Amino acid sequence: MSASTATSTSWTPTHGLLMYAADREELLCACGACAVLFAGDGAGGGRYLLVPSRRVRLAPVDTGPLGVPVGLVFFVPRADGAVTAQGPSPAGAMRWEVEADRWARMRAVCPPLATMAPEVEALLVNTVRGQDHHWIVPVDDCFRMVALVRREWRGLAGGGRVWPAVERFFAELTERP
Numbered sequence: 001m002s003a004s005t006a007t008s009t010s011w012t013p014t015h016g017l018l019m020y021a022a023d024r025e026e027l028l029c030a031c032g033a034c035a036v037l038f039a040g041d042g043a044g045g046g047r048y049l050l051v052p053s054r055r056v057r058l059a060p061v062d063t064g065p066l067g068v069p070v071g072l073v074f075f076v077p078r079a080d081g082a083v084t085a086q087g088p089s090p091a092g093a094m095r096w097e098v099e100a101d102r103w104a105r106m107r108a109v110c111p112p113l114a115t116m117a118p119e120v121e122a123l124l125v126n127t128v129r130g131q132d133h134h135w136i137v138p139v140d141d142c143f144r145m146v147a148l149v150r151r152e153w154r155g156l157a158g159g160g161r162v163w164p165a166v167e168r169f170f171a172e173l174t175e176r177p
Contacts, residue, residue, distance in 0.1 A: 018030050018035065018038055018048045018049065018050060018051065027051065027139075027140055027143065028048070035050060038050045049117075049119055049120050050120070051120045051138045051139060051140055052117055052120060052121060052138055053138060053176055054121075054136070054138070054176050054177055055135060055136065055137050055138070055141070055173060055174065055175050055176045056112060056135065056136040056175060057133075057134070057135055057173075057175055058110065058112060058123075058134040058135060058136065059110075059134070060132050060134055061106070061109070061110045061113075061123070061125070061134045062109075063075075063106070063123075063125055063127075065102055065105065065106065066085065066098050066099075066102050066103065066106060067096075067098065067099065067102065068085040068087070068096055068098070070087040070094075070128075071125070071126065071127035071128040071131075072087055072088060072125070072126050072127075072128045072145075072149075072166065073085050073086065073087040073124075073125050074086055074087075074122040074123060074124045074125065074137075074139075074142040074145070075098060075103075075122055075123040075125075076119065076121075076122045076139060076142075077103070077116055077118045077119075077121075078118055078119060079118040079119055081100055082097065082098075082100065083097070083098040083100070083103040084096065084097060084098065085097075085098050086142070086146070088145055088146040088148075088149035088150070089149065089150075089153075090149070090150060090153040090158075091150075092146060092150060093146045112136060113136070115136075116136055119139075120138060120139055121136055121137065121138060121139065122136070122137055122138075122139050122141075122142050123135070123136060124136075124137045124141065124142055124145070126166065126170055128163070128166070129163055129167075131167065131170065133170045133173075135173060137173070141173070144169070145166070145169055148165055148166065148169055149162060149165075149166065152165045152166075
């Protein structure tokens with residue numbers, strides 16, 4: 001399943017997930033038995049990575065120093081040390097590169113960020129309309145949020161459906177080890 005096709009209503013992970021770690025950034029499904037084959041570092045020749053299921057709610061983190069001009073965004077650390085920020089829009093995810101030194105300073109301020117698995121976990125942030133949500137989540141949660149915004153957005157400012165839907169999305173997130 002690609003980031004552009006995931007939806008919050010039809011995508012319910014009930015089995016192992018894999019992330020194709022090459023340039024495609026595509027989620028692929030696997031049964032539990034097959035997913036075990038990708039559980040270790042370097043399994044699958046490094047082409048496929050298990051997407052963890054953990055979610056960790058964080059105390060508020062000032063993401064302003066990262067230089068991303070939006071309040072609904074997710075940050076994905078990459079295996080090569082780069083970090084991409086992506087924000088949902090009616091056309092899909094907008095993408096920015098985050099400067100490595102800025103991300104390093106953010107990790108020093110918020111140590112749980114150093115525990116994130118590259119490529120497959122993200123810092124998900126919502127500070128839009130007075131919200132203050134900061135989570136470490138699997139990337140499939142981020143793709144579901146992007147799909148939700150695409151599905152609910154109306155007109156130039158989003159219309160009356162998108163922001164309540166985003167607020168419900170965050171209200172329904174639960175911590176998972």
